[in-house]
Amino acid sequence: MASNGSSTSTTDVNLTKPLRCIVKLGGAAITCKNDLEKVNEENLEIVCSQLRQAMISSEKVVGMDWSKRPGSSDTCGSVDGLEDQLRADSNNFIVVHGAGSFGHFHASKSGVLKGGLDQPLVKAGLVATRISVGILNLEIVRALAREGIPSIGMPPFCGWSTSVGNIAAVNLSVVAKAIESGFIPVLHGDAVLDDLQGCTLLSGDVIIRHLAAHMKPEYVVFLTDVFGVYDCPPTEPNAILLREIAVGEDGSWSVTKPTLQDMNKKVEITVAAHDATGGMVTKISEAAMIAKLGIDVYIVKAGTTHSLKALSGELRDNIPDDWLGTVIRFSR
Amino acid sequence: MASNGSSTSTTDVNLTKPLRCIVKLGGAAITCKNDLEKVNEENLEIVCSQLRQAMISSEKVVGMDWSKRPGSSDTCGSVDGLEDQLRADSNNFIVVHGAGSFGHFHASKSGVLKGGLDQPLVKAGLVATRISVGILNLEIVRALAREGIPSIGMPPFCGWSTSVGNIAAVNLSVVAKAIESGFIPVLHGDAVLDDLQGCTLLSGDVIIRHLAAHMKPEYVVFLTDVFGVYDCPPTEPNAILLREIAVGEDGSWSVTKPTLQDMNKKVEITVAAHDATGGMVTKISEAAMIAKLGIDVYIVKAGTTHSLKALSGELRDNIPDDWLGTVIRFSR
Numbered sequence: 045m046a047s048n049g050s051s052t053s054t055t056d057v058n059l060t061k062p063l064r065c066i067v068k069l070g071g072a073a074i075t076c077k078n079d080l081e082k083v084n085e086e087n088l089e090i091v092c093s094q095l096r097q098a099m100i101s102s103e104k105v106v107g108m109d110w111s112k113r114p115g116s117s118d119t120c121g122s123v124d125g126l127e128d129q130l131r132a133d134s135n136n137f138i139v140v141h142g143a144g145s146f147g148h149f150h151a152s153k154s155g156v157l158k159g160g161l162d163q164p165l166v167k168a169g170l171v172a173t174r175i176s177v178g179i180l181n182l183e184i185v186r187a188l189a190r191e192g193i194p195s196i197g198m199p200p201f202c203g204w205s206t207s208v209g210n211i212a213a214v215n216l217s218v219v220a221k222a223i224e225s226g227f228i229p230v231l232h233g234d235a236v237l238d239d240l241q242g243c244t245l246l247s248g249d250v251i252i253r254h255l256a257a258h259m260k261p262e263y264v265v266f267l268t269d270v271f272g273v274y275d276c277p278p279t280e281p282n283a284i285l286l287r288e289i290a291v292g293e294d295g296s297w298s299v300t301k302p303t304l305q306d307m308n309k310k311v312e313i314t315v316a317a318h319d320a321t322g323g324m325v326t327k328i329s330e331a332a333m334i335a336k337l338g339i340d341v342y343i344v345k346a347g348t349t350h351s352l353k354a355l356s357g358e359l360r361d362n363i364p365d366d367w368l369g370t371v372i373r374f375s376r
Numbered sequence: 377m378a379s380n381g382s383s384t385s386t387t388d389v390n391l392t393k394p395l396r397c398i399v400k401l402g403g404a405a406i407t408c409k410n411d412l413e414k415v416n417e418e419n420l421e422i423v424c425s426q427l428r429q430a431m432i433s434s435e436k437v438v439g440m441d442w443s444k445r446p447g448s449s450d451t452c453g454s455v456d457g458l459e460d461q462l463r464a465d466s467n468n469f470i471v472v473h474g475a476g477s478f479g480h481f482h483a484s485k486s487g488v489l490k491g492g493l494d495q496p497l498v499k500a501g502l503v504a505t506r507i508s509v510g511i512l513n514l515e516i517v518r519a520l521a522r523e524g525i526p527s528i529g530m531p532p533f534c535g536w537s538t539s540v541g542n543i544a545a546v547n548l549s550v551v552a553k554a555i556e557s558g559f560i561p562v563l564h565g566d567a568v569l570d571d572l573q574g575c576t577l578l579s580g581d582v583i584i585r586h587l588a589a590h591m592k593p594e595y596v597v598f599l600t601d602v603f604g605v606y607d608c609p610p611t612e613p614n615a616i617l618l619r620e621i622a623v624g625e626d627g628s629w630s631v632t633k634p635t636l637q638d639m640n641k642k643v644e645i646t647v648a649a650h651d652a653t654g655g656m657v658t659k660i661s662e663a664a665m666i667a668k669l670g671i672d673v674y675i676v677k678a679g680t681t682h683s684l685k686a687l688s689g690e691l692r693d694n695i696p697d698d699w700l701g702t703v704i705r706f707s708r
Contacts, residue, residue: 081444106496108503110482111511112413114446150442161557164438171440171526171559178514178529179443186507194503197510202534202550215547218534225493225569227503237557 056258057220063261064135066252067095067355069184071144071233072269073346081146081176088187090347091267096191098355099228100134108189136223138255139188139195139230140248146180147173151235151245159241170243173235174201181232188230196227200234200246207239211246211254220259231255249330256334264334265354266327267346272370273328275299285368289328290375291335297328297372331372344369388590389552395593396467398584399427399687401516403476403565404601405678413478413508420519422679423599428523430687431560432466440521468555470587471520471527471562472580478512479505483567483577491573502575505567506533513564520562528559532566532578539571543578543586552591563587581662588666596666597686598659599678604702605660607631617700621660622707623667629660629704663704676701 069091076082096105143151151157154169161167181197188195203215222229233248256264274283288301331341342354350368353359363371401423408414428437475483483489486501493499513529520527535547554561565580588596606615620633663673674686682700685691695703 106500108500109507110485110504111508153442167526167558168438168440171521171528172442174528175441175514175518175521176443178517182507182510182514185510189503189507192500194499196503196506196533197531198534199529199531201528201554202530203547205553215535215550218547221537221569222533225574226499237553242557 057216059136059220059223061136063223063259064137064357065355066138066140066255066261066264068248068252068266069139069141070266070268071142073267074141075144075146075180077145079145080149081179083180083183087347088184092187092191092193094352094355095188096193097352099137099193106192108192108194109186134226137228138219139228140252141184141232142248143177143180143233147177150176156235156243157245159238159243161242166243170235177232177234181230185230188228194227195230196222198229198231200231200251201236204246205237205239206244206246208241209238209244211250212239214254216258249327253330253333256339257337261339263340263342263357263360266341266343267351268343269346271345271368272343286370289370289372291332291372292375295332295336297332335372335374338374341372342369389548391468391552391555393468395555395591396469396689397687398470398472398587398593398596400580400584400598401471401473402598402600403474405599406473406516407476407478407512409477411477412481413511415512415515419679420516424519424523424525426684426687427520428525429684431469431525438524440524440526441518466558469560470551471560472584473516473564474580475509475512475565479509482508488567488575489577491570491575493574498575502567509564509566513562517562520560526559527562528554530554530561530563532563532583533568536578537569537571538576538578540573541570541576543582544571546586548590581659585662585665588671589669593671595672595674595689595692598673598675599683600675601678603677603700604675618702621702621704623664623704624707627664627668629664667704667706670706673704674701
């Protein structure tokens, strides 16, 4: 009997065929933000269809969810004709999704983030949070499978742990093995055990940064509910979409397109301005750390022609002028 | 950053507080056998209630499923008063469930057992099977959580793999860590990756044997839909419940109660006779391998006073005459 060959977070993983893309399905893009535990079915379906187009060369959709849908006695897939199917070549992808209107309520109400499993509320909250994000993960895995994407849910609780919020242990070989076998791992922001504080929340963005650092995807796509990163909350009338952000060797970043001159604005884009957009600085910082590795990051609106271009890798050589989104790139 | 301290299958796991019990929720006991993907809600609820009584010293039920139920807009739990809750001491349990009417159709239709992931049908079947057992696992985790049991779904695909059907790699430390943190891991029969044939099915019974060998529970309980192991299919009018099976050092087993004389039967209980009950020999063999380790195994009907006695550990010293079930025990 062999060991499971687990990799610690300091070991890189080499795949036979390189990892094409890690894609984040933002919670705001695939759930109804203000409606507790409601999937945005319409958006999710378009996102999954675009992912199929980006991943699989065949046009034919072979449904892989053969289970009953709630409220229906029919199963939704058919196995007929599968034997004759062309063996479509597929690209290596990893999908990571946020929680959106799932999990957040449960986690914040109980204080899972700060830990303390000796408190009944925290312990119950961890269970409740994991159930809620588990419901969402299953819905996403099924939606991907219905599009013929061989998706496998891989809850981070099983294998990832932290130490005061920082990733302490990960079994990347399990993710790599699934990819090598032709599957698409579907991870998500999750409540996990923490060596020192008992438990915490591990965000999808932190998971992506870790996966990117050790599995070196060609590019990373963040699908959101707005066109990209703005200089102020995008709901404001004068909000300007930041087209390109350059990241230096030291991890610092600056907006290179539009230039301040283009923007015809007198104020500089300050950290404070970004903070108002609700954690956009955190998002850019995470993206900047990925870009620093030489991996292009695209932040783009889900379900648009722009997201399809980003997912398909069409932006790697040249970004068309009519493309709407934010590119975050390493610049020496 | 530290390693995840994964344990191979040859390493035993030492828990601070010993593992009390591994319980198998048989597929036949918790799903409607002949109704595709239908949970036996009534049975499951009784089973979870008995598990709570066996695991937790407190009488108060603190619901840990705060998510919406299908067809209802209400969430089912409340966090009020949780802070004041007594810190109930709980016993270490592991729950493993079968697939019942979930997964079987998907797996058998596609041939996941025999592997061959280069065949589109097998690959799609693995995804479909995992979705189906994932739906059941979520339902069971939620039913346990509603009873105040801090349950955590741990799909074997993430961490367990096989080599031509035999367990090759397992990350037992993830299971142990969840237990040490006060949670109840909920595993299940699953489709997993196989080093040589690509994939296969890993049954709940094989998982239990492996967990028992390395985590040394005080006892193991198999909850089924009949009173125990019979000498012939229990639907036959003259079927006799085998009360006690003794397992020798070499793993061989024999019925010690009732004796052949008691049974007033002329035929010996042969392997062939058991085979007719549909894999009962396999079940006894698995149980015998656990019993050989000195761990008592109880096979008992779910949701009865007999199962509650078995789960609570009341049978360890003395088995009352009116207890209905099968005990499988090591006998030097």
